Amino acid sequence: MTNINSESFDTAGSSLANSLDTIVAIATAPGRGGVGIVRLSGNNLDAFIAGLLGEGQSLAPRVATYSGFLDASGEAIDEGVALYFVAPHSFTGETVLELQGHGGAVVLDQLVQRCIELGARLARPGEFSERAFLNDKMDLAQAEAIADLIDASSFQAARSAVKSMQGEFSLLVNGLVETMIQLRIYVEAAIDFPEEEIDFLADERLHGNLHALKTDLRDILHRAEQGSLLRDGMTLVLAGKPNAGKSSLLNALAGSDAAIVTSIAGTTRDVLREKITLNGLPLNIVDTAGLRETNDEIEQEGVRRAWVEIEKADLILFVVDITETDEPDLSTIWPEFFTRYPDTRQPVVLVLNKIDRCDQQPGAINGRDNTFALSVKEQLGFAELTEYLQQAAGYEGQSEGVFSARRRHLDALIKALELVSTGIRQLEGAGAGELLAEDLRQAQNHLSEITGQFSSDDLLGRIFSSFCIGK
Ligand SMILES: Nc1nc2c(ncn2[C@@H]2O[C@H](COP(=O)(O)OP(=O)(O)OP(=O)(O)O)[C@@H](O)[C@H]2O)c(=O)[nH]1
Ligand SMILES: [Mg+2]
Numbered sequence: 001m002t003n004i005n006s007e008s009f010d011t012a013g014s015s016l017a018n019s020l021d022t023i024v025a026i027a028t029a030p031g032r033g034g035v036g037i038v039r040l041s042g043n044n045l046d047a048f049i050a051g052l053l054g055e056g057q058s059l060a061p062r063v064a065t066y067s068g069f070l071d072a073s074g075e076a077i078d079e080g081v082a083l084y085f086v087a088p089h090s091f092t093g094e095t096v097l098e099l100q101g102h103g104g105a106v107v108l109d110q111l112v113q114r115c116i117e118l119g120a121r122l123a124r125p126g127e128f129s130e131r132a133f134l135n136d137k138m139d140l141a142q143a144e145a146i147a148d149l150i151d152a153s154s155f156q157a158a159r160s161a162v163k164s165m166q167g168e169f170s171l172l173v174n175g176l177v178e179t180m181i182q183l184r185i186y187v188e189a190a191i192d193f194p195e196e197e198i199d200f201l202a203d204e205r206l207h208g209n210l211h212a213l214k215t216d217l218r219d220i221l222h223r224a225e226q227g228s229l230l231r232d233g234m235t236l237v238l239a240g241k242p243n244a245g246k247s248s249l250l251n252a253l254a255g256s257d258a259a260i261v262t263s264i265a266g267t268t269r270d271v272l273r274e275k276i277t278l279n280g281l282p283l284n285i286v287d288t289a290g291l292r293e294t295n296d297e298i299e300q301e302g303v304r305r306a307w308v309e310i311e312k313a314d315l316i317l318f319v320v321d322i323t324e325t326d327e328p329d330l331s332t333i334w335p336e337f338f339t340r341y342p343d344t345r346q347p348v349v350l351v352l353n354k355i356d357r358c359d360q361q362p363g364a365i366n367g368r369d370n371t372f373a374l375s376v377k378e379q380l381g382f383a384e385l386t387e388y389l390q391q392a393a394g395y396e397g398q399s400e401g402v403f404s405a406r407r408r409h410l411d412a413l414i415k416a417l418e419l420v421s422t423g424i425r426q427l428e429g430a431g432a433g434e435l436l437a438e439d440l441r442q443a444q445n446h447l448s449e450i451t452g453q454f455s456s457d458d459l460l461g462r463i464f465s466s467f468c469i470g471k
Helices: 046-053 105-117 127-134 140-151 155-165 168-192 194-202 204-232 246-254 297-312 335-340 382-393 407-430 433-451 457-465
Strands: 023-026 033-042 065-070 076-085 095-103 234-240 272-278 281-287 315-321 348-353 371-373
Touching (some): 023 105, 033 105, 033 127, 046 076, 046 095, 046 105, 127 140, 155 204, 168 194, 168 204, 204 407, 234 297, 246 315, 272 382, 281 382, 315 382, 407 433
Parallel strands (some): 234 281, 234 315, 315 348
Antiparallel strands (some): 023 033, 076 095, 272 281
16 A cells, blocks of 8 residues: 555746755835835845945844945945844744835835845745745645735725635635545555455445535635636626627726727727726726728728627627617627637627617516627616626636635636546445545646645746746
8 A cells, every 4th residue: 555645746946945055026006105125035135234234234023223335335225114034933934124215116126236246136026935935834725815906906805814814715726625635545444355345335424525526626626716816807808899888898898988989980099008907806908990891901901800709709709789689689680700710619698888868678588598788878777787797707706715716726616526426336336446546646736836846846836937927
C-alpha cells in the first residue's frame, strides 16, 4: 500500500525557489497621493537601512521610526516613516523594510533608484505575494484572493475576496482533501487484504461517507460558482437592426450618455463597452452597430465587428422596435443568427423596445420564452429585465457564505466531483476498489491544485504575473 499521508504533492518552488535577491517596488498606486510607500524584501536589509536612513540608524521591528530617506551623498530625498519587519514575521516571510514617504511620482522613483543603487532589483508583478506563498505565509487560493480583493468591482465581490483571503475557501478544500485521504486509506487497506475486501468495500459507512463527500463537493462548487460570478461577471451584447434602441438601452443600463443616440439608422459603427454592476454582479455591456446590408464601408466594418462580439457573448439581447414586427418568434425575426450557429449558440433574449408607442405591457411576455417588452424612453420594464439578467447568470445576489473563486478553482472542483462520482459508480456497480482508489487519488490532486500544494511552476508563473507590481 502506498503511504498516502506522506505522498509529496509539493512541486512548487523548484525553479521559483527563494533567491537571495532583495526586491523593491512602489507599493502604492501611481499618481499623486498623501502617502507613497516603497517596499523592500530580502534576507538581510542592514545595508539598505544604513544607506537609506543613515549609518548607525537602528530600527526596532514593527515600530514606526521617523527618519530622512537619503541619497548617496547623504542628502534627503524625502522624509517619513520607516517600518521594519524581521523574517519570518512579515508579509513575504523575509525581512521587509517599508518606507512611507510622500506620494509623488518623482520622489518615489528616486527612492526606488536609491534602493537599486544599494543592490536591490525591481520586483516582478506579484513577486512579493509569490515569496509569501513560497515561504508558506499563505496558500495559492489566499494569494489569488488578495489580487481579487484589489480588483474587486463591487462590495459583494470585495466581501467574498476577503473571505477567501482569510482562508475560508482553503479550509473547506483542505477538509475535502482530508476526507479523501481517510477514504483512500480505508479502500487501499481493503485492497491489501483481498480475503476481507468484499466485506470492507460493502460496508455501508464507506458508501455513506462517499456520498457525503460528493454532497460537500457539490455544495462548495456551488458557492465557488457564485464567487466566480462576482469576480468575472458576464458579457452582455446588445445586437439588433439599426434604430431598435440598442445604444439607448446601453445608456440606460450604464446610467450615462456613453453612446450617441440619434434617429438616423446606422448611428453606431464602433463597438462600445460599459462596465456596470447589478446588485454586485459585474456586467460588461457591449453595444454594437445595427445589423443590415449596406454599401457604406465604415458601417460594413461595424457590422463585421458586431458579429465578432456576438460570438464572444455570454448572453445576447436582441433589440427590436416593437412597432416594426408582429413576429413572436426569434428565429423568424433573426434568421441569420440561427443559420450562422445551427448547433451551438449562446442564449438570446428578445427585447421588444418602444412599447410607449403601442399598448403592450412591460416585462416578460406570457407564454413566450425569453421575451421582454420595455420602453427605454419611458423606463418601463427595467426591474423585470434586471431580475431576469441576474437569473440568467445564475446569480443569487447574496454574499453570505460566498467566497471568491476563479475559473481554475471551478475546473478543479468539477473534475474532482466527476472523479468521485465515477469512483462511486465503480464501487457500487462492479465492486472495483482499485478503480475507486485511483479516482480518489486523482480527485485529491485536483483539489490540491487549488491551494497550490500540487502545482507546477508554470501555473504559479501565470498566476503571479497577473498581479500588480508591488503586491
Ligand atoms: N419612442 C421610443 N423611442 C425610442 C426608444 N428607445 C430608443 N428610441 C429612439 O430610437 C432611435 C434610435 O435609438 P438608438 O438607441 O440610437 O438605436 P440603435 O439601435 O443604437 O441604432 P443604431 O446605432 O443605428 O444601430 C432614437 O431616436 C431613440 O431616441 C423607446 O423606448 N421609445
Ligand atoms: Mg446605436
